[in-house]
Each structure stands twice: as structure tokens, then as C-alpha cells.
Amino acid sequence: MSKSLHFDTLAVRAGAEMTEFGENSEALFLNSSFRFKNAAQAAARFGGSEPGNIYSRFTNPTVTMLQNKLAALEGAEQCVATSSGMAAILACVMGLCNSGDHVVASRSIFGTSVQLFGNILKRWGLQVTFVSLTDIAEWENAIQANTKLLFVETPSNPLTEVCDIAAMAKLAHSKGALLVVDNCFCTPAIQLPIKLGADIVIHSATKYIDGQGRCLGGAVLGSKTLMEPVYGFLRTAGVTMSAFNAWVFLKGLETLHIRMQAHADNALKLAAWLEQQAGVQRVYYPGLASHPQHQLAMRQQSSGAGIVSFEVKAKPGQTEQEAAWAVIDATKMISITANLGDVKSTITHPATTTHSRVTAEDRAIAGIRDNLVRIAVGLEHIDDLKADLAILTR
Numbered sequence: 023m024s025k026s027l028h029f030d031t032l033a034v035r036a037g038a039e040m041t042e043f044g045e046n047s048e049a050l051f052l053n054s055s056f057r058f059k060n061a062a063q064a065a066a067r068f069g070g071s072e073p074g075n076i077y078s079r080f081t082n083p084t085v086t087m088l089q090n091k092l093a094a095l096e097g098a099e100q101c102v103a104t105s106s107g108m109a110a111i112l113a114c115v116m117g118l119c120n121s122g123d124h125v126v127a128s129r130s131i132f133g134t135s136v137q138l139f140g141n142i143l144k145r146w147g148l149q150v151t152f153v154s155l156t157d158i159a160e161w162e163n164a165i166q167a168n169t170k171l172l173f174v175e176t177p178s179n180p181l182t183e184v185c186d187i188a189a190m191a192k193l194a195h196s197k198g199a200l201l202v203v204d205n206c207f208c209t210p211a212i213q214l215p216i217k218l219g220a221d222i223v224i225h226s227a228t229k230y231i232d233g234q235g236r237c238l239g240g241a242v243l244g245s246k247t248l249m250e251p252v253y254g255f256l257r258t259a260g261v262t263m264s265a266f267n268a269w270v271f272l273k274g275l276e277t278l279h280i281r282m283q284a285h286a287d288n289a290l291k292l293a294a295w296l297e298q299q300a301g302v303q304r305v306y307y308p309g310l311a312s313h314p315q316h317q318l319a320m321r322q323q324s325s326g327a328g329i330v331s332f333e334v335k336a337k338p339g340q341t342e343q344e345a346a347w348a349v350i351d352a353t354k355m356i357s358i359t360a361n362l363g364d365v366k367s368t369i370t371h372p373a374t375t376t377h378s379r380v381t382a383e384d385r386a387i388a389g390i391r392d393n394l395v396r397i398a399v400g401l402e403h404i405d406d407l408k409a410d411l412a413i414l415t416r
């Protein structure tokens with residue numbers, strides 16, 4: 023499909039392939055293996071001299087359509103779809119790093135990503151250094167001769183800190199390393215890391231790419247050269263995306279740009295309202311002028327995206343955690359769940375859920391306080407969201 027098409031058009035049209043039946047909506051190929059015309063064709067497929075599907079752990083037409091659509095949206099040469107967002111990070115590292123290699127990652131990445139790098143991959147000989155997302159000098163100091171990847175999430179979860187992707191890419195390349203950006207919070211509808219110089223984009227498709235909280239999935243995107251070993255790991259290790267999930271994500275991507283705009287509009291309204299409430303100490307949202315990296319965010323993102331976090335003012339006699347929990351427990355509509363990127367707004371207490379396995383000391387360094395509440399703003403009417411948080415008006 024032509025590269026000159028607009029994002030909205032690519033979201034609807036890119037990647038689609040029609041079978042002989044002429045279906046207008048992408049078909050779901052819910053089959054594990056593919057038949058060959060004869061033994062010679064089977065041999066040619068396995069030997070790689072003839073392209074084509076063999077087995078759905080390797081490739082599947084529905085998954086391929088999803089990969090091609092997402093690659094077109096991110097401006098990447100190639101996409102490798104995975105069984106979850108965590109599988110995407112795993113496949114990226116297993117494909118591109120060897121034992122003894124070094125990764126520098128932001129301290130404020132997704133809690134499970136911290137566990138994967140700092141715990142599991144470390145046991146297999148990967149060296150990892152965690153640094154502050156926004157302090158580029160710390161990144162520069164942490165880079166070693168064996169540093170392969172710089173790994174960032176921007177905006178970060180849950181504090182929505184933003185880092186300068188172009189500056190990070192420049193730093194990575196000057197040291198012979200690759201910049202990996204987890205683009206989960208923004209999606210390509212809001213931020214295009216590869217255009218800004220990043221080498222690899224990671225997605226948890228579970229979030230906004232699905233958009234309606236149904237399926238788990240992930241993706242790694244980058245150049246053909248970089249994606250080859252990532253795909254090599256995936257087809258052998260089996261962290262493959264299911265065809266059914268790919269079909270759901272294909273439908274999700276068609277409306278991604280419209281949903282992300284609506285999420286961001288609602289989030290900005292809610293963040294601005296929260297800033298005015300007596301029960302709120304501080305609001306974290308890149309779209310607010312009060313956000314420390316507001317200018318940068320508005321330069322590299324088309325909006326502030328859909329995640330708003332805020333610190334609750336504790337009442338006399340209340341601990342910070344009690345104050346946060348009181349706000350969460352007072353809601354009647356907003357879903358108390360750690361997921362995000364759903365049309366349904368969700369509310370969570372990072373310190374005791376998504377980041378509970380991070381030590382209290384590391385949470386303090388990352389700035390995740392016990393009075394912090396995160397809302398992934400959905401598509402309900404803004405007045406109903408405000409009403410559900412009326413406890414904050416005091």
C-alpha cells in the first residue's frame with residue numbers, strides 16, 4: 023500500500039488481503055497448519071526457497087495482516103506480533119542480546135518489565151542498569167562497551183514522565199546501541215518513535231490497540247534486519263500471537279486514531295478538573311501546562327494521551343494509602359482494575375497493584391507514592407467521570 027496515504031486511511035486499509043471469496047473484512051484463519059500441494063512444495067516451504075505459510079506458530083495470514091497494518095502505522099519495515107506485551111519485550115531481548123550484554127532501562131518502566139529485566143533476564147546473564155527516564159546524563163554514564171539496548175517507556179507508567187526520544191536515539195547511536203521505545207501509552211496515533219530516530223517499538227496490543235479489553239497480544243517493530251532474529255526467537259520459542267487475537271486487534275486498529283483522540287480529549291478535561299479539586303495534591307498528565315515535560319510532550323506527541331495519575335491529599339489521621347484507597351472505593355462506575363486502554367475508564371493504586379513487586383525503596387526513588395492513583399480515562403461522558411470522583415471535591 024502507498025506510503026503517502028494518511029494515517030486514518032492506513033488504519034482502515036493497510037495490511038488487508040482478500041481470499042478468493044472476496045470478503046470485505048479481514049478473514050480469521052483459525053487453523054494451526056497449512057497444506058502443501060505435494061512433497062516438493064512442503065520441502066520448498068521448509069527450506070525457505072518458496073514463501074508461504076507452514077504452521078501458525080511461524081506465520082498465519084490473519085496475524086500477517088495485523089503485522090502489516092501495524093508496521094504501516096508505526097512507519098516500520100517489519101512487525102513481529104507476539105502473545106502479549108511481555109512476550110514482545112522478551113522476544114526483543116532474546117533476539118537481539120546475548121548473555122553478558124548490557125541493557126540500560128528506565129526505572130519507571132512497567133512493573134513487570136522491571137521484573138523481567140532485573141530478575142529473570144539477569145539470571146541468564148543479561149546485565150541491567152536502571153536509570154532515571156528524564157536525566158540523559160545518567161543514561162550516558164550508565165552506557166558501557168557491551169551496552170546493546172536503551173529501553174524507555176514514554177510517557178511512563180504511572181507518572182507519565184516523558185523523555186526526549188530524538189535525543190535518546192542520538193545518544194544510543196553514538197555509543198553503538200539501539201533505542202527501544204515501549205509505545206503502549208501513546209500508540210502510533212499519538213507518537214511515532216521510529217520517525218524520531220528510535221530503532222525498535224514495543225507494544226502491548228492488550229491495551230489501546232485492542233481498545234475494548236478483550237485480548238492479550240504484543241508486537242515488536244523495526245527494520246527487517248533487526249526483526250529477523252526477533253522472529254527467529256518467536257517461531258522457535260512459540261510466543262506467537264493467536265490468530266483470533268490478531269483478528270480482534272485488526273478491528274481495533276481501524277478505529278485507533280478516533281479512539282485515541284477521544285481518550286486524550288477526555289483525559290485532558292479530567293486532568294484539568296482534578297487540578298482544581300481540594301482533595302487532590304498533584305496531577306500528572308503530559309497535556310497539562312503544569313507537567314514538567316509539557317513542552318517536550320507536545321512536540322513529540324499529538325496529544326497528552328489517555329492516562330492521568332494524581333496524588334490524593336490525606337485527611338488528618340489518614341495514611342497516604344488509606345487516602346488513595348478511599349478515592350478508589352468511593353467510585354461506583356469506574357472499573358477497579360489494573361488494565362488500561364479500554365473504552366471503560368479504569369482506576370488503580372499502583373503502589374499495591376502494578377508496582378507492588380517493586381520494593382518500597384525503588385518505588386520511592388521512582389516517585390510512586392502511596393497516595394498515587396492512576397486513571398486510564400475511557401470514553402464515558404466527562405461529567406459522569408467527574409461525578410464518580412466527587413469525593414475529591416471535599
Ligand SMILES: *Cc1c(COP(=O)(O)O)cnc(C)c1O
Nearest residue numbers: 106107108132204206226228239
Ligand atoms: C501492559 C503493559 C505491558 C505488558 O503487556 P501485556 O500485554 O500485559 O503482557 C508492557 N508495557 C506497558 C507500558 C504496559 O502497559
